[in-house]
Amino acid sequence: MNGVPLAPRPIGDLAARHGGTLRNGVKGTVRRVVPTRRASAGDLTVLLSARYIEEAALAAVRGALLLVDESLAAREDVRALPGWFHEHAAWALAEVLDVADAPADEPVIGADCRIGPGVHLLPRVRIGARVTIGPGAVIGAPGFGFVAGPDGKVRDIPQLGGVVIEDDVHIGALCTIASGTIGPTIIRRGAKLDAQVHVGHNCEIGEGTMIAAQTGLAGSVVIGRGVLVGGQVGIADHLQIGDGARIAAKSGVIGDVAPGITVAGYPAVERQRWLRGQAEVYRTSDALWSARGRESGAPGAGAEGEDERATPIPSSSEMRNLIRRTEEE
Numbered sequence: 001m002n003g004v005p006l007a008p009r010p011i012g013d014l015a016a017r018h019g020g021t022l023r024n025g026v027k028g029t030v031r032r033v034v035p036t037r038r039a040s041a042g043d044l045t046v047l048l049s050a051r052y053i054e055e056a057a058l059a060a061v062r063g064a065l066l067l068v069d070e071s072l073a074a075r076e077d078v079r080a081l082p083g084w085f086h087e088h089a090a091w092a093l094a095e096v097l098d099v100a101d102a103p104a105d106e107p108v109i110g111a112d113c114r115i116g117p118g119v120h121l122l123p124r125v126r127i128g129a130r131v132t133i134g135p136g137a138v139i140g141a142p143g144f145g146f147v148a149g150p151d152g153k154v155r156d157i158p159q160l161g162g163v164v165i166e167d168d169v170h171i172g173a174l175c176t177i178a179s180g181t182i183g184p185t186i187i188r189r190g191a192k193l194d195a196q197v198h199v200g201h202n203c204e205i206g207e208g209t210m211i212a213a214q215t216g217l218a219g220s221v222v223i224g225r226g227v228l229v230g231g232q233v234g235i236a237d238h239l240q241i242g243d244g245a246r247i248a249a250k251s252g253v254i255g256d257v258a259p260g261i262t263v264a265g266y267p268a269v270e271r272q273r274w275l276r277g278q279a280e281v282y283r284t285s286d287a288l289w290s291a292r293g294r295e296s297g298a299p300g301a302g303a304e305g306e307d308e309r310a311t312p313i314p315s316s317s318e319m320r321n322l323i324r325r326t327e328e329e
Helices: 011-018 050-061 089-097 271-296 316-328
Strands: 004-010 021-023 029-033 043-047 065-069 083-086 125-127 138-141 146-148 154-156 163-165 176-178 185-187 262-264
Touching: 004 011, 011 021, 011 029, 011 083, 011 089, 029 089, 043 050, 043 089, 050 065, 065 089, 083 089, 089 146, 089 154, 125 138, 138 163, 163 176, 176 185, 262 271
Parallel strands: 029 043, 043 065, 065 083, 125 163, 138 176, 163 185
Antiparallel strands: 004 029, 021 083, 146 154
């Protein structure tokens, strides 16, 4: 789906209906709602985060019409943009999408696919060739998007972008892949998802990327090509994971990950740094246990007579050896 079509209407009419102000000479007729990086003349796109200011400015150069959240208006690089400025831009977008012309097309399935029992394919889902989907997976359900309006009430944002799954993708049992908002959630060619992986709305997973079980991606995460993601990883919204990156199991990713590096821990940092941090924690722990043992007269005894041998904790030397082996690999 290349954006969400609308019945043509001047942007001034949208502002008159939904509030906000037109600034810096913006004018034109809206025919579609389109993600910022693909928006051009006749398209309405939305700027909600400073992360996307550069993309929005380029879209405006191409003739796109911007719906800009008022919270960004004080910024020098936003103040002069021609746009429809709104105190609740996400709410205004939801109101516009309520009247969009986005037919609920039946799912399209390519050749030689294997669809397991209990799989739910919702409207606007397009699946390529030789795709495997395990039992109980749900593809194309609405993404988790809610916003507050001018009256403080909370409403959902229609999720009309659908899902695109390219050729040779494997999706494990009980996975959930949410529909995009105004553009599709995309799983690129050859990606492999283990069981119980959740992919939030507007995400894009690159070619050949492999994601282990129980990992969750929040909305608008972009993962590059050939990335390996361990089990039970959590990735926060709107992050970029570079090509060839590695994310260790149980990591909590709250910032972008550069191409080719390996991260671990929570918050996830470069793996060697995380291991050194763990070694320092255990070194400090060893010192505290020793001090308590000297105070109590029983070496190794902790609070209330506990023996540290009851819970085996790697020693500092063991952690140093682990780091050394890892650096040599």
